[in-house]
Amino acid sequence: MTQTPFVEIRHAQKSYGTLEVLRDVNLTVNRGEIVAIIGPSGSGKSTLLRAINDLDPLSAGEVLLEGVQVNKTLPPRAYEAHINEMRQHIGMVFQHFNLFPHLTVRQNVTMAPKLLKRLGEAEANRLAEEQLAHVGMLERIDYYPSQLSGGQKQRVAIARALAMKPKLMLFDEATSALDPELVEEVNQVMKRLAEEHMTMIIVTHEMDFAASVCDRVIFMDGGVVVEEGPPSVVFRTPTQERTRNFLRKYLEGAK
């Protein structure tokens, strides 16, 4: 018996009018695997990530989580119920945090579990404390987002996603909007998640982080996967010219 892949993307295609953003992308992610998607801007990496929870629906192709199709074609009401259920298993962290500014840190974390899992006040509070302690934000539990630094906001956003006990976490350039000195605290949290064997798909511009944390690196360009493999191979001995060009430019930029 062949094992069902944890996440499977089959023949993903996406176009806006005549602009093809994704052209037949295939990708399989195993349970517990940590995958980085890298590539120049406009390569389609964020679009691919956002297709996984159907935030940016594909034009064609399938996304499956544990063999269940995420982007099913259903009548509107049935789709709504289906996608809301699927998304509870797929946590997502955004570049700009998207914390809810009218809610405290605690309320940011407890809102979805209370609404969707019918958690009581005490239980939800315990969950929030547990998740916030995990990202080192327990002391700020009753602050508002505007009172936090960027790094702190992103840690809260991670706790908010984790509070739904997702099976999979998606990170869309989670550290790109941060001041350089705040990047590390968020990276630490992501590293800890990696050690706990959370399945993660990470769109990133940080090659060092990808190299040190990820099991596999996917290099995308022009809407296709150009090259993939373990970071040691993709970063040190890339086989494709486009990968070499991209990495060279990145290294020059880093200097």
Next chain:
Amino acid sequence: MDTDLILKVTPFFLQAAVITVELSVLTVLIGLACGALGAAARLSRHAALRFLGAAYVSVIRGTPALIQLFLLYFGGPQIGIQLDAFSAGVIGLGINIGAYMTETMRGAIVAVDHGQAEAARTLGLSRAQAFRKVVLPQALRLMIRPLGVNINAQIKATALVSAISVIELTYTAQRYIGSTYKPFEMFLLAGVLYLAIITVTGKVIAALDRRVRLP
């Protein structure tokens, strides 16, 4: 300036000011309801509703409120709508301010960053839950001040119903001019009372805005 006359007529003007306040409160309530419905229509997924919302706004904002009142009060009976002056005034002005409030509310809702609804949806919230729990609370805060501007305009616009003989502040001033021949005193007194109503309303709105403001 005839201060004795002013003091003598002030009690009657105060009674008229109460009518102006009633008109203001009722028209604002109708306006808020029309505004909420209008904004919902304009932001609807259904093209027909969006069209209706847009038509409401452009027709009402594209014609004088006074014409709308005349049409309802004088023209209404011709098509079977019989309203007394006060009701016609409240309904007509309420529908009128509702069009402006539609735009205010719609503007506040679309001003909430799209990433907010997106983050809520990725947690598994439905479209309705995301709107209710995440977008609306932020939009409501954004709309308090601009709705205050609409309300300020509306209080002054209640003067229009004097033209269909509702006995409010402006009508009362005109009536007393007929018997006293002192337009300066009468309009001055009416103006001061409008100013008082608007000042108090402005303070209430500012206090409400402060109360819900986020840290």
